[in-house]
Amino acid sequence: MVRGPGPGPFASYGRGMPRLPSSPAFWRSPVRGPWFTSVLGLVLLVGIGVLFVTGLLSYAAYNPGLAGVNDKTPGKGLLGLYLFAWPTRPVWLYRLTQGAHVTLGVTLVPVLLAKLWSVVPKLFALPPVRSLAHALERLSLLLLVGGGLFEFTTGILNIQLDYVFPGSFYPLHFYGAWVFFAAFLAHAALKTPAALRNLRDLRGEHRTQQAQLPDPGQHAGAPRDELTSPEPGPPTVSRRGALGVVGGGSLLLFATTAGRGFDGPLRETALLAPHGGPEPGAGPGAFQINKTARVAGIDARETAEENWRLVVEGRGGTVRLTRAELLRLPLHGAELPIACVEGWSTSDQPWRGVRLRDLAALVGHDPDHAPDVLVESLQRHGSFRRAALRANQVRDPRSLLALFVGGAPLTPDHGYPARVIVPAAPGVLNTKWVARMTFGDL
Template identity: 75%
Template sequence: MRDPDAPRLPSSPGFWRSPLRGPWFTSVLGLVLLVGITVLFVTGLASYAAYNPDLSPVNDKTPDKGILGFYLFAWPTDPHWLYRLNQGVHVTLGIVLIPVLLAKLWSVVPRLFALPPARSLAHALERISLLLLVGGALFEFVTGVLNVQLEYVFPGSFYPLHFYGAWVFFAAFVVHVLLRLPAALRGARGLREERKQEERKREQREEGGLREEGDTLVSPRPAEPTVSRRGALWFVGGGSLLLFATTVGQNFDGLRRTALLAPHGGGDPGSGPNGFQINKTAAYAGIDAAETGADVWRLVVTGRTGSVRLSRDDVLQLPLHSAALPIACVEGWSTSDQWWRGVRLRDLAALVGYDDDPSDVLVESLQLRGAFRRTALRANQVADPRSLLALYVNGEELSADHGYPARVIVPAAPGVLNTKWVARLTFGDL
């Protein structure tokens, strides 16, 4: 039966009765998020830079980035597994932090309803940062998870949404940390100190003293506990561990089938030299087999001295080179190193006048639909001897789904920049 004296409004101190809430529980969760979200933000910015946003508007999905592009740099090609590591950490960590984030939001719900809305300028700034923090966190995690699970669920719009959302969220995060970090560190010292603080605050209330903001987390009429705060933290940690175990396998060939909650390059890729993950099939991209036959397909290479038109046999007459490189996708999954063989991009650049100074290149695909039909690579990527227009993989011709008759493969580049079904290469400043 409902207590007739129980508060009916969320703004009432006694409305939230869980005995788990308190500075110690919230502070521990907050410190975990402090480290985790900082890593997420840095790896997210690095991932964005890997798409070459300051090279060409072809790859730039974030319009009018202005001062937010201050950190952009030429994405390196060494080590060749750099993007695989970066995006694996970004996606896996983002999923693992979901239970921690939800627990943190649950732990501070009373503060969202606390009255008065602001008792001082510092308190007003904290409340505003808290609202932006909660809204931004939910937006970033929800859009990120949807993009990972559904792949390209925001075609043409996910990149600017996630990019701008990240800056808004992180700005609120920094403000909130600056305002709350001292209290969080004090709160994380232990339950004993928290209990002493709660006792002092209770005495102040009985004496008619002012109510402190921290009281909004500790219920004046708590319900009977069913689990300890440390037990609740173990529960949250167990949830994160479960998500880790069912996600991290997407980065490793032997563990790929354990990645139940993360995509790992579509369904069963089959066996044989072409039996590894893909990000989209030839059918999905609208590739017509009539356009890719050896007697029909032509590669157009354009540059300083004009254009050349090459058949597949012509390309095969050029010096062929090999490189062991992985495929790493923005959704977080990746393959181990595959053995690619083809013509160096810098040798193709030399055919059209770029002998000693490899330039940027615009790569165009035969695909009819989907994002990244046209992509741009930097001069440093073209110059790397492992950057190939690949014709073979693992000793066999490329399959249709892996980009036959030719695809680009570049060390440390996001998978979507390793364009498949290449039709045209345009070298020059973009």
């Protein structure tokens, strides 16, 4: 067999000067071309759109406009203009939006990488700047690529508790998202029409290319695009095949991630994702824990029957309750999930406890017009040891100060002696080891 020219940058030896990445002929993959890039671009257009919307929803779910304790981005300015009172129904709302946000983000990693790979010749293309508009666009691409990778990286690190990024996750991921999205909008506006046109125009040519005719993707007389290699190496995979590999990678990541939003056997399918695998422990408290009592610095003596008191404050005064006294109040059940910003969630758990609206009534508020509440934990440090709930959350009859789950008293790691559980709220707003509740407009 005659050895064909190799497909690599090093393969040009023996054919004159070695080529630099700035030469179009340096790039040999026959997979690159407008069709491949356009398909990936359109997938990302939809996917990143969903990521952005679900991300903004998650931001709103914390009710950052309600109180300083909920707000990790007090300087947000106009970026918080869209905020609204986060609803309490459907109860799986945050479970769905945040599960979709994280799972989709992980699933899109291969698409993002393939998209960047497909356009890399443009990074080195000469001249580096062709016009003022082109210079601005290249600057914008730095924000687009840097921003996209920054968002994916901080998100993926955060769900694995790897807090190596410079600062608190919330402001970095939130403001970073806006920087990225600003560049993404411009890029989408500039490129989407061409991407759609490419898919229409190139459908026929793609078939030609599949048949490995020598001049792929080129109309006679049409200007050469910057993506298609002028001297493609012999193909080892078709463009459709390459797209299949990208899709397969996404499918694999999806299949090994999505299970962390369910209990039982489905969770076991999340093989490499945190909060995948078997449930912790056994018994009624054997469901996912975000932060153990030990990590939160909860001393068993503080939560012991004889020491722990719940302080409830409202316009009618202050009430101090032992756990035994709480148990004598009307107890109600609610089937509610726990859903974490990290994208994992539990199925509905059978909670039992005192309704928040009843506690508001205890300190002089009309339960149907109950105000907001500030909930404080025994936890000494950690960013959500105090959290505010909005009036609509307090008034919902399924919002509980839970004392039991699955028919047994809460375990220490699930917040014994008492924890908040609110439908559709992000996990960290369901304060554990509650010590004090202050009702009143925040």
